Amino acid sequence: MSAPAAEREATGVFSPGRARILARTLRVDRWWLSPLLTVLGLSAFIIYATVRSFVRSAYWVADYHYLTPFYSPCLSESCVPGSSHFGTPFPELPMWIPLGFVVLPFLLGFRVTCYYYRKAYYRSVWFSPPACAVAEPHSRYTGETRLPLIIQNAHRYFFYAAVIVSLINTYDAITAFHGKGGGFGFGLGNVILLVNVILLWTYTLSCHSCRHVTGGRLKHFSAHPVRYWMWSQVSKLNTRHMQFAWITLGTLVLTDFYVMLVASDTISDLRFVG
Numbered sequence: 001m002s003a004p005a006a007e008r009e010a011t012g013v014f015s016p017g018r019a020r021i022l023a024r025t026l027r028v029d030r031w032w033l034s035p036l037l038t039v040l041g042l043s044a045f046i047i048y049a050t051v052r053s054f055v056r057s058a059y060w061v062a063d064y065h066y067l068t069p070f071y072s073p074c075l076s077e078s079c080v081p082g083s084s085h086f087g088t089p090f091p092e093l094p095m096w097i098p099l100g101f102v103v104l105p106f107l108l109g110f111r112v113t114c115y116y117y118r119k120a121y122y123r124s125v126w127f128s129p130p131a132c133a134v135a136e137p138h139s140r141y142t143g144e145t146r147l148p149l150i151i152q153n154a155h156r157y158f159f160y161a162a163v164i165v166s167l168i169n170t171y172d173a174i175t176a177f178h179g180k181g182g183g184f185g186f187g188l189g190n191v192i193l194l195v196n197v198i199l200l201w202t203y204t205l206s207c208h209s210c211r212h213v214t215g216g217r218l219k220h221f222s223a224h225p226v227r228y229w230m231w232s233q234v235s236k237l238n239t240r241h242m243q244f245a246w247i248t249l250g251t252l253v254l255t256d257f258y259v260m261l262v263a264s265d266t267i268s269d270l271r272f273v274g
């Protein structure tokens, strides 16, 4: 717990020159609702994704070639036959290693260092600060200048990795157009996989690092019309980055859940063709 306001170091909102208000906040509205919803939403996703990543069941529909994104790419001999689109360069893995272990750390790093998620969990989890005009409980502030938070500056490299993972997810979505007896097939699962991968691309391409990759380090946009156009499109997506961050958490869960239901024969895939 933080020290009572009166006993704190004279920093932040308690610095000399700031209004001498002992209460943490004078706000009477429900300022705590947004941080609370953020914590609940992030916690729900983390719990679901962790459980699903470790269970090693119902992640591949052999009939229609549906593979959940939590297990893609599946690169170990522990993967069920057919689910390894890129071969099995790794041997059998113990149960405590998720089968998606090659990309999960990069995806986690991409989301954890994301500018939006940083804002979300700094405010909601670390209370730094919890809301406008609500004093934070910490008496010291070092920003992102020291370990571990200085690692946040590696976000651009996680972005590069996320582009590769999005390409892999795209490949998975395309190979899932597979009929039961072979050849072309198309069902509700394809729609879900496709929508998920399109939204993953919108989240990835709306990244602030992508904006810099496309339009940064230029002196004159007029001399680089193609990059200016790309930067303009990314900038439009970027204005919705927070929405894409949340929507893609939802579509990832929905996609995995649907694949799980079909793979476990709990429901049948709604087939349109094949």
Ligand code: FES
Pocket (backbone or CB within 6 Å): 110, 113, 114, 115, 116, 117, 155, 159, 203, 204, 206, 207, 208, 209, 210, 241
């Ligand atoms: Fe959010 Fe890059 S993914 S800022």
